Amino acid sequence: MPHPLNLQGSPMFTRLPRLPMSLLICTLLAQLLFSAPPLLLAGEPQALPATERIKQRFTSEEGRSWLTAGEESVYSYDMAAVFYQKREYRPAWAGSDSRFPQADALISSILQAYEEGLTPEYYHIKPVEALLAALRARLANNLTPDPAQVADLDVLLTDAFLLLSCHLSNGCINPVMLKAEWFAHNEKMDVTALLEKSLKENRIKETLTDLTPKEKLYTRLRPALARYRELAAQYPAWPEIPFASPSLKKGMRDGRIPAIRQRLAVLGDLPAGENINDDFFDAALVRAVLSFQTRHGLDADGVIGAKTIGAFNVSPAKRVRQIEINLERLRWSFRNPGKRYLLVNIANFELDVVEEGETVMTMRVVVGKPFWDTPVFSKKMSYLVLNPPWNIPRSIAVEEILPKVRRDRQYLLKNNIRVLRNGSTIQGQQLQAIEWSRLSIDNFPYQLRQDPGPANPLGSIKFMFPNEFDVYLHDSPNKGLFQRSVRAFSHGCIRIEKPVELAIHLLRDSQKWTRETLLAAIREGREQTVPLPQPLPVHLLYLTAWVDGKQTVQFRDDIYGRDRVLDESLPANQLPAKMGNTSKAP
Incomplete structure (x- = not known):
């Protein structure tokens, strides 16, 4: 049976060279998954002890083509081979009495992975449970454990731990392989040593829990996933509310308003009991619409137009998938962001200054337009530049400036551009x-x-965190763009709404720089580099779903189509059958 993560046919995934055995990069495990080999020959001798069976699987030429019971494959084959070689191929999980005492802890962690947006079936949950039950039944009946079953279960448990540990610590998919503008930081980890240590210390569940991201952006999103899964199960049907001109405003009556009221009540924007069946657009409905528009990144005007109707019609099931995708992104990166950092959510067009886990300053930003995508990465900001010149990128010079110069020979002089x-x-x-x-x-x-x-489009201040993309934060003379709800207008760099305020905040520990001295230096017009007293990390993320500090679930449009790319690469997490019902959405 093919593994749920087998994307071998996708052109964006190619087989990678084998990694060094002593130090394994967890995020590249996805490559092994997609070309994972099967494990046990049907005609294998039944008399071999479990240790010999495990050795054959990882030392024989045919080992990569063998299946375990239930036709499961070992997807971390190379890592598992290293793990068992260090043990001289002795079973790791069976225990002295073949009762597999730590298997239950791993099974619990596998089931809990569902709360992280992962699918338990990735980790052999059904054959593991079946083999464990069969072995324990034999022991309960005073029968000798079947060596084939012992070997199969031991190897599957090892594979499940190695997979889950890598997925929790670095994600299921290698982001760099999805698109070039994803440069998430992934830590190197020897998960085979981690497994050996966890088994010795009887800490399987605790180890996997420790690998789960602890940042608030991640932990706040898990309850939102549970909530929207409940909504998706309760309302599998989500009928569309039609749009018709004119837009709906306060004081109007319309036959669609009762359905809109019910939908806003289901989603938590309209308090229960607020005249659900009333077709009149009253003040309470205005407040609910404003709440919905604000948390979906729409123009918060209290008017129900085409974009608001479109957001009403996105089903809870689609929101579940959106949350799963963003949990995966947060597993890729944003671990140990620092006690003090700048966070730019590209999809939200916003910058936050965070100190000791609290947001102390927020401002709007303008990011790259489609086809000039702002990349995702983290670097350290170390200095800023006052009155910066703009070294115009070659692509912009040729594609945008050159045609203007051909039409007007004075264009360069008028705009203070030197050649x-x-x-x-x-x-x-x-x-x-x-x-x-x-x-x-x-x-x-x-x-x-x-x-x-x-x-000069860089304005009066440029904030520098050197990187391979030549992307930075900077001022902008075009202040009107900050009033737009969708702010994707740049060539990839990030224009910020409050550059002076940000500079003063970052220089607050400097005795030389105050608001007055900073503004005086800007008025002077001379280019000047100013080192920061305390360099700090800058994290550029792309999140279309998150939960803010007020515990409000936020959704944003996928302006760059990155959700779609990840959705195609990350297998969907199916709802358990017990959660389904036939309730209809309002």
């Missing part, structure tokens, strides 16, 4: 002699630099 070649400024007759009409993407030997000033 350089090999670092030297071109002026006078040499500048006039450039034949702009003959230049192209393949023939553009110049660099363009815009001097500081009112037209």
